Amino acid sequence: MSVDCVIFTVRDKKLNVLLAPRPFEPRKGEWSLLGGFVGAQETLDEAAQRVLRELTGLDNIYMEQVGAFGSIDRDPFVRVISVAYCALIQWSEDVEATIENHNGHWADITELPPVCFDHPIIIQRTLANLRGKVLHEPVVFNMLPELFTLTQLQVLIEQILGQPVDKRNFRRRVSENPSIERTELIDKLTSRRGASLYRFNPEALGYSSKFKI
Amino acid sequence: MSVDCVIFTVRDKKLNVLLAPRPFEPRKGEWSLLGGFVGAQETLDEAAQRVLRELTGLDNIYMEQVGAFGSIDRDPFVRVISVAYCALIQWSEDVEATIENHNGHWADITELPPVCFDHPIIIQRTLANLRGKVLHEPVVFNMLPELFTLTQLQVLIEQILGQPVDKRNFRRRVSENPSIERTELIDKLTSRRGASLYRFNPEALGYSSKFKI
DNA sequence: ACAAAAGTGTTTGGTATACACCCATGT
DNA sequence: ACATGGGTGTATACCAAACACTTTTGT
Numbered sequence: 051m052s053v054d055c056v057i058f059t060v061r062d063k064k065l066n067v068l069l070a071p072r073p074f075e076p077r078k079g080e081w082s083l084l085g086g087f088v089g090a091q092e093t094l095d096e097a098a099q100r101v102l103r104e105l106t107g108l109d110n111i112y113m114e115q116v117g118a119f120g121s122i123d124r125d126p127f128v129r130v131i132s133v134a135y136c137a138l139i140q141w142s143e144d145v146e147a148t149i150e151n152h153n154g155h156w157a158d159i160t161e162l163p164p165v166c167f168d169h170p171i172i173i174q175r176t177l178a179n180l181r182g183k184v185l186h187e188p189v190v191f192n193m194l195p196e197l198f199t200l201t202q203l204q205v206l207i208e209q210i211l212g213q214p215v216d217k218r219n220f221r222r223r224v225s226e227n228p229s230i231e232r233t234e235l236i237d238k239l240t241s242r243r244g245a246s247l248y249r250f251n252p253e254a255l256g257y258s259s260k261f262k263i
Numbered sequence: 264m265s266v267d268c269v270i271f272t273v274r275d276k277k278l279n280v281l282l283a284p285r286p287f288e289p290r291k292g293e294w295s296l297l298g299g300f301v302g303a304q305e306t307l308d309e310a311a312q313r314v315l316r317e318l319t320g321l322d323n324i325y326m327e328q329v330g331a332f333g334s335i336d337r338d339p340f341v342r343v344i345s346v347a348y349c350a351l352i353q354w355s356e357d358v359e360a361t362i363e364n365h366n367g368h369w370a371d372i373t374e375l376p377p378v379c380f381d382h383p384i385i386i387q388r389t390l391a392n393l394r395g396k397v398l399h400e401p402v403v404f405n406m407l408p409e410l411f412t413l414t415q416l417q418v419l420i421e422q423i424l425g426q427p428v429d430k431r432n433f434r435r436r437v438s439e440n441p442s443i444e445r446t447e448l449i450d451k452l453t454s455r456r457g458a459s460l461y462r463f464n465p466e467a468l469g470y471s472s473k474f475k476i
Numbered sequence: 477a478c479a480a481a482a483g484t485g486t487t488t489g490g491t492a493t494a495c496a497c498c499c500a501t502g503t
Numbered sequence: 504a505c506a507t508g509g510g511t512g513t514a515t516a517c518c519a520a521a522c523a524c525t526t527t528t529g530t
Contacts, residue, residue, distance in 0.1 A: 051264065051344060090342050094333035118331040118346045120307035129303050131264060133331045133344075201481075218484070219520065241481040243527040414508075431511070432493070454508040455501040 052132045053098045054085035054169070056116070056176040057106070059141040059156070060193050065209035066141075066156040067173060068149065070105070072166060076125055080166040083173070084154065085132065098135040106139065107148035112192040113137045116176045121168045134172045136180060138192040160212075177210075184210050188229065188261045191250040199237050199245040200224060207263065223263050224248075229255045230263075265345045266311045267298040267382070269329070269389040270319070272354040272369070273406050278422035279354075279369035280386060281362065283318070285379060289338055293379040296386070297367065298345065311348040319352065320361035325405040326350045329389045334381045349389045351405040373425075390423075397423050401442065401474045404463040412450050412458040413437060420476065436476050437461075442468045443476075 057068040072082040086101040088094060094115065103109050116134040124130050139145065157163060159177065162170070184190060190206055191198075200221060208215050224230050231254060235247040255261060270281040285295040299314040301307060307328065316322050329347040337343050352358065362368075370376060372390065375383065397403060403419055404411075413434060421428050437443050444467060448460040468474060 088333070088344070091335065092333075093335060094331055094344065097333075115330055117328055118307055120301070120305075120310075120346075122304065122306060131301070131307065131344075131346075133333075199482090216520070216522085217482095218522080221483075222485090238528095241527090242529045243480080243482055245482060412509090429493075429495085430509095431495080434510075435512090451501095455503080456499070456507080456509050457501075458509055 051088045052085050052130055053088060053094060053101055054083040054119075054132045054134050054172060055098060055102050055105075055113070055137050056083060056134060056173055057102070057137045057139060058159075058180070058193065059139050060206050060209060061141045061156055063205050063209070064158045064160075065206075067159050067162070068106075068154050069157050069163070069165065070152060070154045077166045081157075081163050081169075082166045083134075083169050084152075088133075094133050098133075098137075102135075102137055105149070105152050105154065106145055108139055108145060111137050111139055112189060114179075116172070116179050119168055119172055124167050132172075134176060136176045138180075138189060140193055140195060181211055185263050186261065188250060188252065194250075197233065197235060197237075197247040197249055199240065199247060201240070201245060203230075203248070220263070227262060228259070229253075229261060264301045265298050265343055266301060266307060266314055267296040267332075267345045267347050267385060268311060268315050268318075268326070268350050269296060269347060269386055270315070270350045270352060271372075271393070271406065272352050273419050273422060274354045274369055276418050276422070277371045277373075278419075280372050280375070281319075281367050282370050282376070282378065283365060283367045290379045294370075294376050294382075295379045296347075296382050297365075301346075307346050311346075311350075315348075315350055318362070318365050318367065319358055321352055321358060324350050324352055325402060329385070329392055332381055332385055337380050345385075347385045347389060349393060351393075351402060353406055353408060394424055398476050399474065401463060401465065407463075410446060410448060410450075410460040410462055412453065412460060414453070414458060416443075416461070433476070440475060441472070442466075442474060 059066055068084060069081045070084050071079050084101060084105045086097065086104070088097040092100065098113050102111055102113065113135045116136050118131060118133045120131045122129070162173070184207060190203065193206060194202060204215055204217065204220050229251055231249050231251050233247050233249055236244040237247050238244045272279055281297060282294045283297050284292050297314060297318045299310065299317070301310040305313065311326050315324055315326065326348045329349050331344060331346045333344045375386070378386070397420060403416065406419060407415060417428055417430065417433050442464055444462050444464050446460050446462055449457040450460050451457045
């Protein structure tokens with residue numbers, strides 16, 4: 051019984067997934083998702099959080115279960131059932147260091163290397179899952195810094211959906227979403243003109259109103 | 264490692280879920296979902312199909328995984344992780360007999376009796392799942408006979424959604440859905456006037472068109 | 477001056493909703 | 504005759520999509 055984490059981040063304007071060489075047999079050394087076994091006193095959610103923490107140093111991360119995968123061919127001797135979790139993290143130098151200690155490598159999801167077992171299927175299902183909810187649930191903010199520009203947000207959503215998004219319609223929808231608040235701050239790093247920085251404030255969602263981008 | 268089946272059917276115009284007294288300790292005798300352990304040579308999907316077959320006599324049934332549930336408190340001694348499956352079946356006298364041999368009982372989902380462990384959560388999550396897709400995927404036909412009237416279909420959907428549906432809008436949407444074909448046959452059992460019988464024909468969905476009701 | 481990203485409204489077509497009466501038939 | 508469920512159309516409000524130019528500023 052194991053958990054496998056499909057860890058997404060946005061890096062250099064591309065959606066990436068974290069892979070690592072499999073640390074033991076069978077298929078030792080082949081690319082695989084980051085996983086671990088479930089302890090006897092852990093819930094599945096706890097196990098997933100722990101695995102993520104051990105391999106990235108991150109804690110308190112957004113994770114959601116995707117499903118259980120029980121293909122038989124995984125290991126010829128031991129039956130392994132794996133529960134997949136989707137994690138969204140913010141890329142940073144800090145994390146990068148911890149990840150490298152565990153031989154983790156980011157792979158652009160549009161050009162994945164060969165991955166072992168049924169992990170390609172798990173990645174695809176997780177991505178489909180994410181695509182289905184990115185516009186209806188406030189999950190993307192887990193991949194962005196506290197303050198972000200609308201272009202950053204748009205590019206990220208385009209990466210997840212795998213298709214372009216109309217800029218004006220996008221910005222109108224954002225402006226109608228009370229939980230995405232414009233701050234007085236201006237980011238001058240990415241453009242000459244400078245772009246307003248925004249913040250996600252979950253409190254600002256009214257009682258009945260649903261999140262929507 | 265077990266699978267639990269959340270088996271829905273429509274009976275007497277109500278959405279029902281199948282429960283059975285738990286056959287062994289702990290909590291022997293309390294209401295529970297129908298479950299079983301996963302064999303060493305089975306996939307999860309196969310295990311779910313087998314459990315369903317053993318307990319209802321039905322084969323080749325629509326089933327979909329809902330997720331894995333790993334709460335610890337389930338059994339104080341053995342760690343059990345359960346993968347839940349949603350099954351939609353057509354109610355019939357035949358099935359009823361097999362079910363009774365296994366002490367199965369239908370429970371109206373609007374007035375569930377106390378159910379053991381985390382099974383109430385599993386039922387609610389499965390139902391939420393079903394609600395989310397009933398209008399976008401052709402799943403309801405698994406709960407209806409080959410030929411059905413539009414009122415049957417409407418009542419079923421209302422039961423699943425837990426709210427009424429506008430009759431004229433509903434019938435317009437159905438008429439726009441090429442996969443729901445009107446036959447020449449008339450059902451005279453449920454009304455004096457008689458109602459046209461319809462059939463679901465998955466082939467009739469065009470290439471790009473999505474199912475929608 | 478120009479390159480590079482930020483920012484900004486309107487029109488149009490489609491889709492979802494609300495709503496009430498007549499029809500056919502068995503009893 | 505009447506009770507029961509079957510069947511039908513329109514008007515309106517809302518939402519989604521398409522679309523192109525001006526602004527700011529660092530170099």
